[in-house]
Amino acid sequence: QKEVEQNSGPLSVPEGAIASLNCTYSDRGSQSFFWYRQYSGKSPELIMSIYSNGDKEDGRFTAQLNKASQYVSLLIRDSQPSDSATYLCAVNMSSGGGADGLTFGKGTHLIIQP
Amino acid sequence: EAGVAQSPRYKIIEKRQSVAFWCNPISGHATLYWYQQILGQGPKLLIQFQNNGVVDDSQLPKDRFSAERLKGVDSTLKIQPAKLEDSAVYLCASSQGMGLAPLLHFGPGTRLTVL
Numbered sequence: 001q002k003e004v005e006q007n008s009g010p011l012s013v014p015e016g017a018i019a020s021l022n023c024t025y026s027d028r029g030s031q032s033f034f035w036y037r038q039y040s041g042k043s044p045e046l047i048m049s050i051y052s053n054g055d056k057e058d059g060r061f062t063a064q065l066n067k068a069s070q071y072v073s074l075l076i077r078d079s080q081p082s083d084s085a086t087y088l089c090a091v092n093m094s095s096g097g098g099a100d101g102l103t104f105g106k107g108t109h110l111i112i113q114p
Numbered sequence: 115e116a117g118v119a120q121s122p123r124y125k126i127i128e129k130r131q132s133v134a135f136w137c138n139p140i141s142g143h144a145t146l147y148w149y150q151q152i153l154g155q156g157p158k159l160l161i162q163f164q165n166n167g168v169v170d171d172s173q174l175p176k177d178r179f180s181a182e183r184l185k186g187v188d189s190t191l192k193i194q195p196a197k198l199e200d201s202a203v204y205l206c207a208s209s210q211g212m213g214l215a216p217l218l219h220f221g222p223g224t225r226l227t228v229l
Contacts, residue, residue, distance in 0.1 A: 004156070008154075031215075032215045032216070042222075043203075043205055043220040043221060043222055043223050044157065044205075044220050045220070046217060046218065046219075049215065049217070051215060088156050088157070090156075092215070092216065100145075100162070100169075100216045101147050101159035101162045101170055101216075102159070102216065102218065103159070104156030104157045104158070105156050106154070106155050106156045107155075107156050
């Protein structure tokens with residue numbers, strides 16, 4: 001069973017602090033990793049993708065990937081109340097035949113306290 | 115560019131009834147996905163189309179769910195008969211092609227309630 005694990009939270013972070021979200025995955029052959037943000041009642045929106053070990057920065061967001069540990073994380077710097085949402089980790093697990101549908105974790109509910 | 119369109123946005127039915135959802139992907143996107151998202155969980159892939167062919171339907175409950183994408187553009191997902199546990203948001207997503215780095219664009223979803 002190919003799985004993506006996330007702590008469901010809620011994770012409460014003061015405004016202006018760094019929020020750290022973590023994700024582990026079971027398929028060692030996975031090659032593509034994504035973070036989606038989902039506001040209540042809305043559909044997921046892509047905020048970061050990462051394919052190589054190390055860090056990738058985009059504005060206030062940094063994605064970190066460690067394939068050896070099968071671990072992906074998302075850091076949000078200078079957290080704002082508008083960052084309050086559920087963050088979904090998604091992994092493209094190797095399944096062959098061109099199938100590339102993402103496997104999602106359950107999501108971490110992030111609350112930024114003003 | 116226009117986003118992924120879905121209809122209806124909300125649907126309430128009784129168990130054992132049938133229901134159909136419609137999706138129109140972003141223009142030019144060859145790959146279309148249907149996901150099921152139960153409250154409190156992440157989206158779960160039901161079926162993936164490449165143009166009008168099925169690439170992956172391994173998690174589709176084929177005894178009650180069916181999907182088609184006849185002309186390689188619009189798609190319809192059907193449930194017949196519906197069960198209580200089918201209550202969920204059904205998300206359609208599209209991407210430009212297939213590969214190891216699919217960038218999925220999600221539609222607004224259809225919220226299904228089965229009574």
